[in-house]
Amino acid sequence: MTAVQVGELVADIAREAGDLAKRRRAEGVSLAATKSTLADIVTEADREVEQLIRDRIRTERPDDGFLGEETGAERGASGLTWVVDPIDGTVNYAYGIPTYSVSIAVVEGEPNPESWQGVAAAVCAPGLGELFTAARGEGACLDGVRLSVTTETPAGALLATGFGYDPATHDGDLAMVRQVMPIARDLRRMGSAAIDLAYVAAGRLDGFFERGLNPWDFAAGAILVHEAGGLVSRLELDAPRPMVIAGGPVVHAELQRLIGGAQNNM
Incomplete structure (x- = not known):
């Protein structure tokens, strides 16, 4: 698959995962555990969303590796690894603040940020109704509109x-x-x-x-x-x-x- 094709798959999975996260939030969040401190909440939805993403990857890209927040790392045979945060901003999510996201990246090389190369990415913010996507060499987009960082900050x-x-x-x-x-x-x-x-x-x-x-x-x-x-x-x-x-x-x-x-x- 090309970077564009991988990007299309990443976007599709992120969108589906975001829909699930939003639906589970509307149904009511059940607190499941804690991470490093009591304030760092893990929810049942967090785990369910990551499982959905893993299941889609196993179906579509069974030879790819996986690095996820909830279930750890698995090496693949293809040289590509999916790096996944099923719900980034779990405290916001638990409190009903809409600033949370599903974050999915596909990287090439060792599953180490010091050496990998980005291939494609999607950040879905379902509470805000936005999907940010990117593919290597093709730019970044918000709902299909090309993005660009700021270049001047005259007011700071x-x-x-x-x-x-x-x-x-x-x-x-x-x-x-x-x-x-x-x-x-x-x-x-x-x-x-x-x-x-x-x-x-x-x-x-x-x-x-x-x-x-x-x-x-x-x-x-x-x-x-x-x-x-x-x-x-x-x-x-x-x-x-x-x-x-x-x-x-x-x-x-x-x-x-x-x-x-x-x-x-x-």
């Missing part, structure tokens, strides 16, 4: 970030906000890294920074930003909570300057 950059669920990390996250505010027009904190990155790709945000993200949190969004003409990097890879930064070339460079640390472009 509109930035987004997120905080970890562990209260012990909050002081460091707030300190990082103070560190980047000299270039900021304002700051947004929406609760879904995948949507934040999709918004950077769409030019709705000028830049994004967040510590402690897992590969499934940023894999699809990074492909969207790249295909929309932006840059995404991971900083401080040896730290317990590496930093992800994204934006158009100018804002990305400014974030890199202010935050510092060894850089690995994605």
Whole structure:
């Protein structure tokens, strides 16, 4: 399959998974477990949506690998791996806030963000009624309309970030906000890294920074930003909570300057 064909499949699966997530939310969310802290909620819907995605992949692409938030990693024979966050923004989802998403990326190479190459991606935000898609070399789109990152920020950059669920990390996250505010027009904190990155790709945000993200949190969004003409990097890879930064070339460079640390472009 070409990157375009893979992208069409990714979009179709993301749309179906998003419909399921939205339907389950309307029916009422049943809390199933916790992740690292009590605030990091996992729902039955989270697991059900990931199972739907896995079942579709097994049917359509049985030789592909899989890296998912809920069920871990499986290597495939094709050289492609699906990197999946079934519901990114589970706290928003549990509280009934519509800023949550289904995030699906297909990458080529080792299932490691430091070495893989993006092939296709989709971020479906069913509560907002939007589907962001991208395929390698074909650009990024929102519901079929081509996207582009912002290139100028004369009034300052509109930035987004997120905080970890562990209260012990909050002081460091707030300190990082103070560190980047000299270039900021304002700051947004929406609760879904995948949507934040999709918004950077769409030019709705000028830049994004967040510590402690897992590969499934940023894999699809990074492909969207790249295909929309932006840059995404991971900083401080040896730290317990590496930093992800994204934006158009100018804002990305400014974030890199202010935050510092060894850089690995994605």
